[in-house]
Amino acid sequence: MNKSAFILCFIFISCSLYQDTESPDIYFEYSDFDILPLGRSISDVIISDNNNNLFMTDYNNNSLLNINLSGDLFIVGQVQLGSHPIALDFNSDKSILAIALEGESKIQTVDISTFEILDEYSIPLMNVNDIAFINDSIVVISSKTDPACITVNLISFEVESQSVLKGELAMDQENNILYVATSSSIKKYNWDGNRFFQDSNVADPYGFNGVVHHFIFDSAKNTVFACISSSDDTVLPIQHVYSYFGSDMTFAGKYLIKSPGLAVAVSNNGSRIFTAPTDADKIGVFIIEFDQETKLESKYYLSAGNLTHRGLVIDSNAENLYILVNIPGDDNSFEPYNDFSFDLQRIKL
């Protein structure tokens, strides 16, 4: 072998040492997600009957947003509301939205077809945190500071104080049952057409002072789901989303997500449960899907950023998941209005 052939052979052998046979991992950037940039502080979200629109209360801008969901995501309309809208709920045919205001003692109703305010109702509560339709003419309202809830008749404007503890509300309209996630336990109240009465079935207390981030009722399986964290530093971090049977308020499931739940959504048939954890894992923030039967994780969906309470909605066909996401890049700056603002992300299931 002559010298030049030797050199070529050496280079070839050296090159062969560098074969990289590892498959590249998948890595996503913010722009890879299906995102509608909003930059808003959203307090509550609800989806329309036909899955074509998403309605959101914008807490900082005192407005109601209407988001188009068919095709590209975009803002269809916006209604100016009162001070700090905090929660919203649909009536039975999803034609009217009732909106609770945290910043004034008032609630408002909005007609979905015209997207205009229908009426305003003064209430004797301040620091309202949740609202729910009992039926098409009466809503129940909870406050962070007043110990008892009230009901408001949207036709007669009549207001009544109820023996219902404050908390997050979830209404079973079909059976006239109100579930309330209080700071200590889940309560069940039966509606007799005029007043609420506490049910004889009482759920066990959490065992700590809880902060409720989201609370929903699933009619398909007659269960309620509660996302709770502890406000007590001496309690070990809460790592589950809890569910209770509506019939007797016993434990129906405990869904391990390693940090307190911020939001939960259930498919229409009740078989798929989607949870939004507080903490990210090392790779990113994931929505975790559970199987209702096994109570085990079945899928993970990568989100574009941190999640928030009530910021998770599924459409009725279980085809799309909508989540509110926050990229914390600007959160620790001193620029005004750029802290903890949220965008809307769509995830195809």
Next chain:
Amino acid sequence: MITNYGITNQFSLTGFLPIRYILNQKILFRGQNKNLYHGGKYFRESYGFGDVVIQARYQTTFFSVLPVVFGLGVKLSNGKVNQTDEFGDRISDNLQIGSGTVDPIFSVYTSQDVGRFVASGGFFTRISNGENIYGYQYGNEMQTLVNLDYIENSLLYGGIQFSYLLTTRDYYEYGKITRDRGGESFFFSGKIGTRATNKLDFELTLQVPIYQNLNESQLTSPFILQFGSLYRFSS
């Protein structure tokens, strides 16, 4: 800084003394760092003298016309590998200015005058010599290049270069793959220089990547503009 000392006409010693500054910024999500629980911007930086490379070079001539320079050396492990973040936690290995291992280095270089042109080519490789004390192993590195320089007169010269750089993945302890490291790149470079004095040259080089296939997501530069000078202590 690069220094070269010729002991004889055939044998010389070369030292590379890198001064490095690394700044990394990333966005953390909630819960990913106990010191920055709610997430946000997270900065890490390291600076100082990096790993020194010492190489012995031997020049010989093949077929009476082709000069070839063989280089054999080591990359030392003098660079710091224990820089910490603002919270006192050690930052990632690939952000440290040193690698923590002594690695062998080998190079071959040849050149040929053709009229006013000088054609040259070379090959350089660094083989990773295992894990450092933190269990991190850097990937191997190989670079090949082809140069064509043109010397107009004693004052002005210029040239072009094609180079290929291949780096393999890094690994954590027990063989876990490091993301966002390794890949291959082809570069094209243009160079213009002047011999200011018999002892001092100035050079301006513009390097542009023409093909890159990198693992996962890596930040790259659209071009690199480099200004260099060469001083000969004796000529």
